Each structure stands twice: as C-alpha cells, then as structure tokens.
Amino acid sequence: MKRVLVIHYSQTGQLTEVLRSLCAPLLHAGHTVNHLVVEPATPFAFPWSRMRFFGAFPEAVNGDPVELKPFAEPPGDYDLVILGYTIWFLNPSIPINSFLKHPAAATILKDKPVLTVIGARNMWVHAQQKVRGLVTQLGGRVVGNILAEDRSPNMVSLVTIIRWMFYGRKDPFLVFPAAGIRAEDIAGMSRFGPVVAEHLTHGTIDQVNPALLALGSARIKPSLLVLEKRALVLFGKYRSYILAKVARDPASRERRVSVFSVVLPIGAFILSPITALATVLMSLVKGKELAQEIDELLRY
Ligand SMILES: Cc1cc2nc3c(=O)[nH]c(=O)nc-3n(C[C@H](O)[C@H](O)[C@H](O)COP(=O)(O)O)c2cc1C
Numbered sequence: 001m002k003r004v005l006v007i008h009y010s011q012t013g014q015l016t017e018v019l020r021s022l023c024a025p026l027l028h029a030g031h032t033v034n035h036l037v038v039e040p041a042t043p044f045a046f047p048w049s050r051m052r053f054f055g056a057f058p059e060a061v062n063g064d065p066v067e068l069k070p071f072a073e074p075p076g077d078y079d080l081v082i083l084g085y086t087i088w089f090l091n092p093s094i095p096i097n098s099f100l101k102h103p104a105a106a107t108i109l110k111d112k113p114v115l116t117v118i119g120a121r122n123m124w125v126h127a128q129q130k131v132r133g134l135v136t137q138l139g140g141r142v143v144g145n146i147l148a149e150d151r152s153p154n155m156v157s158l159v160t161i162i163r164w165m166f167y168g169r170k171d172p173f174l175v176f177p178a179a180g181i182r183a184e185d186i187a188g189m190s191r192f193g194p195v196v197a198e199h200l201t202h203g204t205i206d207q208v209n210p211a212l213l214a215l216g217s218a219r220i221k222p223s224l225l226v227l228e229k230r231a232l233v234l235f236g237k238y239r240s241y242i243l244a245k246v247a248r249d250p251a252s253r254e255r256r257v258s259v260f261s262v263v264l265p266i267g268a269f270i271l272s273p274i275t276a277l278a279t280v281l282m283s284l285v286k287g288k289e290l291a292q293e294i295d296e297l298l299r300y
Contacts, residue, residue, distance in 0.1 A: 001030045002200040005074050005108070008084030008117075009038040009095035011046050012164075015119035017186050018148045019084045022117060025193025031200060034074055036108075038099045041067040047168035051254070054261040058239045060088040063130070065098035073104050080196070080205055081112045081140065087120040087127045090232060092134075100134040109140035113205045115196065116145045119181060121157050123228045124149070125220060125297060144209035144300050146192055147218040148181050154224065154272050162265065191215055209300040220294045223279040227272060234267070 004026055010016040023033050044056070059066070085096040092100070099105055114135050118124045124147065132142045150157040156176060164170050164179035172178045192212055199208040209217075238260055245252040283290060 001032065002079035003032045003034070003076060004080045004082060004200070005034050005036060005078040006082045006084065007036045007038065007099065007108070008082075009040075009093060009099070010084070010086065010119070011044060011093075012180075014180055014186075015084050015086055015117075015148075018119045018181065018189050019082065019117060021186050021189040022146065022193055022196075023082070024190055026197050026200075029194070029197035029201070031197060034078075036071055036074055038071070038095045039069040040095050040098065041069050044094070046165075048165050050166060050261050051257060053165060054264065055254075055257050056094060057089050057235075057257070057260065058242050060091050060094050060097075061235050061239050063091060063097050063101075064094075065101040066094055068095070068098050068102060071104070073107060078112060079200055081109060081114045082117055083114050083131070083135070084117040084119065085127075085131065087118065087124050090123055090126050090228060090235060092127045092131050096131075097134075100131070100138070106138045109135060109138045112140045113143040114140045115205075115208070116142055117148070118145065119148045120150075121161050122149050122151075122154060122221075122224055123231075125225060125228055126232055128297075141206070142300060143206050144212050145218055145298075146189070146212060148185060148189055150179070150181055151185065152177055154227075154276075155269065158265070158268055158272070192217060213298060218298055220297060222283060222290050222294065223276040225290070225294065225297075226279045226282070227275040230271065230275060231268075238264070 004023070006019055006023060008015055008019055026033055045052070058064075083096075086093045088094060091097065116128065116131060118128065120127075128145060135142050150161070152160065157179075160176050160179035163173070170179045192215060195211045195215065196205070196208060199205045199211070212218075242253060242256045242260055244256075
C-alpha cells in the first residue's frame with residue numbers, strides 16, 4: 001500500500017471538499033492519505049471586503065509570499081503528493097505560492113511525483129504553468145492535473161463569485177445558479193480516485209495523466225484561454241499602476257486599489273463577450289494552432 005500526502009489551502013472549504021471526494025477511493029483502496037493544510041500566519045478573512053480583495057492583487061500577481069503558520073514537516077517518504085490549490089487573479093493563491101516558496105517545500109517535494117488539483121472559477125492555465133515551474137525548481141515533477149471549475153458561462157460565474165466572495169452568499173438568486181463548483185461536479189471528482197489508486201499500486205503514477213484526461217480531468221475553452229492571455233498583459237500594467245507612487249506616497253496604493261476595484265469588474269464584463277466573439281472568428285483562421293496549443297497545455 002502506498003503513501004499519499006495531500007497539501008492544500010482552501011479559504012471557504014470548497015477545495016477541501018473537492019479533495020475529500022477525490023481521495024475517498026484512495027483510502028478505500030487501502031492507501032494511506034496524510035494532510036498538510038497550509039495556513040497563512042495572518043488569515044485571509046472571508047467574506048472579503050472590496051478593498052482587501054483587490055488589495056491582494058499586486059502580491060498575488062507578483063508571486064510575493066506571506067508568512068505561514070508553522071507546519072510540521074510530514075514524516076516519511078511519500079509515493080505521491082497531491083497539491084491542491086485555488087487561483088487568485090490568474091495565479092496560484094497567495095498561501096499556496098507562499099508554501100511553494102517556503103524553505104521546507106523542497107524537502108517535501110524533492111524527487112516526488114506531484115498531482116495538481118485545481119479548484120477555481122474557470123481561469124487557471126497561467127497559474128498551472130507557474131506551479132509546474134515552481135515544483136520543478138524544487139526537484140519535484142508534476143505528473144498530471146485535475147481541474148474542478150465552475151461550469152457556468154463566464155459572465156454568470158463572474159456575477160455569482162462576486163456575490164459569494166463579498167457577501168459570503170453561495171445560494172442561487174434571480175436567474176443565477178449557486179456560486180462555485182456545482183455539488184455534482186465535486187461529488188464527481190471521486191471518479192478519478194480509482195485511477196490514481198491503480199497507478200499508485202502498479203508504480204505507474206508518472207503515466208497517470210492520459211487516463212485522467214480520458215475521464216475529463218481538464219479542459220480549456222479557447223475563448224477563455226485567449227481572454228486569460230489578454231488579462232495577463234493588463235494585469236502587469238494594473239500592478240505597476242497600483243504601486244507606481246507607493247515609495248513617495250504610501251496612501252496612493254489604497255486610492256489606486258479603489259480605482260482598480262471598479263475598473264477590473266467593468267473591464268471583465270466588457271472584454272469577455274468581445275473576446276468570445278473574436279475567438280470564434282480567430283478559430284476560423286487559426287483553429288488548428290489554437291487546438292494544438294490547448295492539446296500541449298493538457299499534456300504532462
Ligand atoms: C482574491 C481571489 C481571486 C480569484 N481569482 C480567480 C481567478 O483569477 N481565476 C479563477 O478561476 N478563480 C479565481 N478565484 C476563485 C478561486 O480560485 C476559488 O475558486 C475560490 O476562492 C474558492 O476557493 P476556496 O476553496 O479557497 O474557498 C479567485 C478568488 C479569490 C479569493
């Protein structure tokens with residue numbers, strides 16, 4: 001029987017549920033599952049205020065770590081590390097990024113196969129490349145990825161996540177569905193467990209990803225990939241704008257975060273339908289290239 005270490009941070013418990021569902025079959029198959037829960041020394045309170053939410057943007061985008069609560073380095077040798085993370089502003093969440101930059105991370109991840117599990121709204125491609133890079137730097141190797149996302153259309157999930165994050169309300173309202181990953185999708189994560197368990201048993205965990213993909217472990221919508229790339233360019237500029245005058249005028253950050261908190265949601269609502277339309281047109285000309293890029297992004 002093999003040993004699995006699950007590392008994760010979840011603010012509302014959504015990702016914890018995803019991982020619980022995924023790991024139940026591993027326990028059932030007789031594997032040992034231990035947990036390392038990442039916790040920032042100063043917790044990120046939930047629900048968020050508008051200023052705290054958008055105030056986390058510069059550090060999330062730049063990958064600046066925060067101090068973590070001390071954690072016991074898990075004893076023993078693991079056959080698989082499952083790294084569960086969420087996305088904050090197209091990047092790995094600040095707590096998980098802080099873990100990956102923590103001195104203890106190398107000891108835990110060195111020479112280990114790492115299966116990433118993402119619980120996000122719908123934009124995660126850049127974050128996954130970053131996580132893959134950090135894990136590789138630490139001497140680990142990402143062997144696959146499982147995505148749990150909100151499958152509502154982009155504009156719909158934008159509305160429901162804003163309500164959830166700022167008011168703590170996940171329930172359906174008006175014509176909108178419940179916020180976050182649907183309960184049946186969280187329950188459905190358990191379908192990947194037996195595949196992971198089997199590859200662990202046979203010592204073939206490095207080859208697990210094609211079997212996971214065959215079960216629908218991840219997909220990339222072309223329009224969201226294009227939107228994410230555009231947003232990333234803008235995010236660099238927004239970050240520079242927010243921090244531009246901080247050295248001379250520390251209060252300028254707060255003022256600029258306030259401006260950004262209005263500009264970003266409006267920008268997202270304008271850019272999203274335009275990009276979706278542009279991607280349909282682009283697919284007519286560059287459809288093959290886009291499909292090939294997506295195919296490569298899903299392979300490990
Ligand atoms: C500050 C912040 C920024 C976020 N940015 C993104 C994002 O860029 N892309 C995305 O798919 N989800 C984004 N989300 C949603 C999270 O990835 C996640 O689904 C949600 O916070 C619930 O996760 P939990 O398990 O930590 O509660 C963001 C959430 C927060 C709090």
